[in-house]
Amino acid sequence: MIFYLIKNYLKMMLRSSSNILMYILAPTIVAAVLTSAFTTLMDSYKAPETFEVGYRVSEGSVFSNGMNALKETLNDKGVIMTEYTEGDPEEIMGRMELSVFVEFKDNEYLLYKNRDARVEGQILEYALGEWCSYMMSGGAETVGSVQGVGKSGEKTAEMFAAITEASEIKVEHPFFVPAIDSTDYYGIIEIAYFAWCSIICGAMVFTAEKKYRIGRRFAMSGVSEFKLYISRLVPIVMSVAIGLLLSAVIGIVFFDVHWGNALLSALVVLMSIFAATSFELVIYNATSSMVATVVISFAIVWFMGFFGGSFETYMFSSAPQVLKDFSPIYYENRALVELSCMGKSDYTIKSILISGAIGIVGSALNIGILKLRKERS
Amino acid sequence: MDNNEIILRTKDLTKKYGSHVVVDNLGIEIRKGEIFGLLGPNGAGKSTTMNMICNIVNPTLGSVEFMGKDFRKNKKELCRHLGFIPQDPAIHGNLKAWENVELFTSLYGIKGRELRDRIDESLEYVGLSEKRNDYAKTFSGGMKRRLNIACAIGHHPDLLIFDEPTVGIDPQSRNFILEKIKQSNRNGATVIYTSHYMEEVEAICDRIAIMDNGKIIAIGTSDELKKLVVDDISKVTLEEVFLTITGKKLRDY
Numbered sequence: 001m002i003f004y005l006i007k008n009y010l011k012m013m014l015r016s017s018s019n020i021l022m023y024i025l026a027p028t029i030v031a032a033v034l035t036s037a038f039t040t041l042m043d044s045y046k047a048p049e050t051f052e053v054g055y056r057v058s059e060g061s062v063f064s065n066g067m068n069a070l071k072e073t074l075n076d077k078g079v080i081m082t083e084y085t086e087g088d089p090e091e092i093m094g095r096m097e098l099s100v101f102v103e104f105k106d107n108e109y110l111l112y113k114n115r116d117a118r119v120e121g122q123i124l125e126y127a128l129g130e131w132c133s134y135m136m137s138g139g140a141e142t143v144g145s146v147q148g149v150g151k152s153g154e155k156t157a158e159m160f161a162a163i164t165e166a167s168e169i170k171v172e173h174p175f176f177v178p179a180i181d182s183t184d185y186y187g188i189i190e191i192a193y194f195a196w197c198s199i200i201c202g203a204m205v206f207t208a209e210k211k212y213r214i215g216r217r218f219a220m221s222g223v224s225e226f227k228l229y230i231s232r233l234v235p236i237v238m239s240v241a242i243g244l245l246l247s248a249v250i251g252i253v254f255f256d257v258h259w260g261n262a263l264l265s266a267l268v269v270l271m272s273i274f275a276a277t278s279f280e281l282v283i284y285n286a287t288s289s290m291v292a293t294v295v296i297s298f299a300i301v302w303f304m305g306f307f308g309g310s311f312e313t314y315m316f317s318s319a320p321q322v323l324k325d326f327s328p329i330y331y332e333n334r335a336l337v338e339l340s341c342m343g344k345s346d347y348t349i350k351s352i353l354i355s356g357a358i359g360i361v362g363s364a365l366n367i368g369i370l371k372l373r374k375e376r377s
Numbered sequence: 378m379d380n381n382e383i384i385l386r387t388k389d390l391t392k393k394y395g396s397h398v399v400v401d402n403l404g405i406e407i408r409k410g411e412i413f414g415l416l417g418p419n420g421a422g423k424s425t426t427m428n429m430i431c432n433i434v435n436p437t438l439g440s441v442e443f444m445g446k447d448f449r450k451n452k453k454e455l456c457r458h459l460g461f462i463p464q465d466p467a468i469h470g471n472l473k474a475w476e477n478v479e480l481f482t483s484l485y486g487i488k489g490r491e492l493r494d495r496i497d498e499s500l501e502y503v504g505l506s507e508k509r510n511d512y513a514k515t516f517s518g519g520m521k522r523r524l525n526i527a528c529a530i531g532h533h534p535d536l537l538i539f540d541e542p543t544v545g546i547d548p549q550s551r552n553f554i555l556e557k558i559k560q561s562n563r564n565g566a567t568v569i570y571t572s573h574y575m576e577e578v579e580a581i582c583d584r585i586a587i588m589d590n591g592k593i594i595a596i597g598t599s600d601e602l603k604k605l606v607v608d609d610i611s612k613v614t615l616e617e618v619f620l621t622i623t624g625k626k627l628r629d630y
Contacts, residue, residue, distance in 0.1 A: 001483050001484060001485075001486055001488070003483075003488075004479055004480060004483035004488070004492075005480065005483065005484075008469075008472055008476055008479065008480040011471075011472065011476065012469060012471045012472060015471050016471070204471075205469070205471070208469065208470065208471075209469075212465060212466065212467050212468065212469075213463060213465065213467055214467045214468070214469065216428075216431070216433050216461065216463060216467060217461070217467050217481050217484065217528070217529075218484065219431075219432065219433045220431040220432050220433055220456060220459065220461055221456055221481075221484035221485060222432070222452050222453050222456040222457075223484055375435065376435075
């Protein structure tokens with residue numbers, strides 16, 4: 001039964017021209033507009049081809065043995081490391097016009113960043129963070145990328161050969177601004193944003209269903225609330241996913257958008273469609289009004305997108321971090337952007353878990369509301 | 378056919394919305410194999426009664442016994458024996474005719490080859506085989522009504538409930554639908570039929586109930602109802618009987 005329900009609902013949704021407009025063309029158009037609007041701003045954060053870093057290593061530091069290898073690797077990426085054995089780091093930075101200075105102490109390092117060279121500082125933070133993570137894991141395969149400067153995947157086992165036992169190194173994971181241009185950023189982010197507008201996909205079908213009182217046929221057939229809910233959820237998720245996939249392909253082919261890890265990115269977006277659909281169906285089932293559902297959903301999604309970086313980039317947004325943290329779109333955006341430019345992200349799992357939790361709670365609420373409505377009819 | 382076998386019985390069926398009693402302790406018995414007409418002015422409680430019979434609306438009090446069993450307690454088993462044809466076509470315009478029949482017939486657990494056969498059979502029955510691949514939104518009013526019927530008969534119900542199926546359609550379509558109702562009945566289906574067209578009810582129904590203010594106020598064959606008003610039944614129409622029993626006052630619902 002459920003197969004035929006899903007199949008026919010999917011057909012109706014895919015046949016709707018408004019859905020094509022909403023999920024294929026709209027993300028492309030909005031991404032193109034925002035890309036052109038923010039190109040200059042984001043270009044100012046582009047990493048330089050090469051820059052110089054000052055450093056000092058304390059005697060007996062756990063970092064000291066690997067320093068030559070680190071220097072060589074970074075040098076290959078355009079980061080020139082120069083040692084300064086004496087003097088105040090800030091004074092040296094001013095005198096030598098350095099962007100960044102690193103003090104490697106016994107088992108921790110201290111990073112000095114020039115305010116005017118934010119990107120260089122963050123690149124080094126990321127590189128050192130990766131280096132320390134590598135050392136702590138005791139691995140010997142790759143250190144990942146020095147983003148914005150070079151390409152990822154280069155083996156640097158040699159670099160750490162001498163300090164494989166440095167597992168006590170204290171490192172706080174650095175905040176990292178990914179080197180991403182506006183085309184990639186908005187090409188990706190707008191797909192994620194429109195994933196949260198999934199209820200539009202079912203709007204025409206549900207409105208017609210209500211208008212022609214088709215629900216009576218379902219009610220008298222004895223179909224369970226669970227099947228009824230699934231028969232709405234799955235076609236919406238599938239058709240929105242298909243539409244956004246096509247939109248992403250347009251972005252890749254015509255605008256050269258880079259998704260990085262496509263598989264994980266697809267999973268992140270798919271989970272967010274699930275969360276959005278479930279959440280918006282709760283509103284629809286609670287209000288029984290598609291107009292109210294669209295207004296409420298879009299208002300919430302707009303605020304989530306506003307604080308989550310769907311319009312202004314989350315990296316340079318002045319919105320308080322606590323508001324960003326409350327937006328599921330923020331986690332999704334960070335995951336997708338970092339997957340695009342780094343190939344991995346700590347936010348991938350977070351985003352998937354948050355979306356999954358919203359989706360599951362929403363599903364339970366939907367089934368509960370449908371049962372309650374049935375009992376009260 | 379056993380004329381005394383009861384296929385559907387309502388006991389003290391009551392529906393209240395707040396303090397407003399829409400259906401009031403209704404007790405009717407529908408015999409297996411008959412065409413039972415349900416008449417009443419607007420707001421009499423016909424639709425609510427049918428919605429309760431079809432399990433679309435829960436009664437405030439009372440019960441519906443269908444095929445000898447309590448409907449609410451045996452819903453899964455019994456719902457497949459019931460077919461409801463609503464007044465306004467409950468079909469999806471963005472689906473083709475066969476897809477509509479597939480969608481609604483599949484709700485009763487019919488699938489695969491059997492489902493395909495039932496789709497063909499239902500569309501053939503309502504004369505829409507040649508239009509099976511056309512979208513329902515392109516259909517005329519009469520064709521939509523026929524498709525509406527096809528969507529309700531695919532699972533071979535024993536009891537068919539028609540809610541004013543001929544409103545607003547041309548005489549040809551109307552005649553076709555009435556013929557199909559009679560044919561369904563000849564094939565063994567019991568029919569509950571509501572309409573405001575008295576001549577239709579008189580022509581096809583074996584028994585007729587007149588409902589007003591949530592209660593059955595008269596029940597019997599057409600002739601029996603006429604005898605309630607006059608001795609010489611040839612001098613009165615069913616409509617006159619209806620107006621005499623329910624009154625001529627306008628019902629503003």
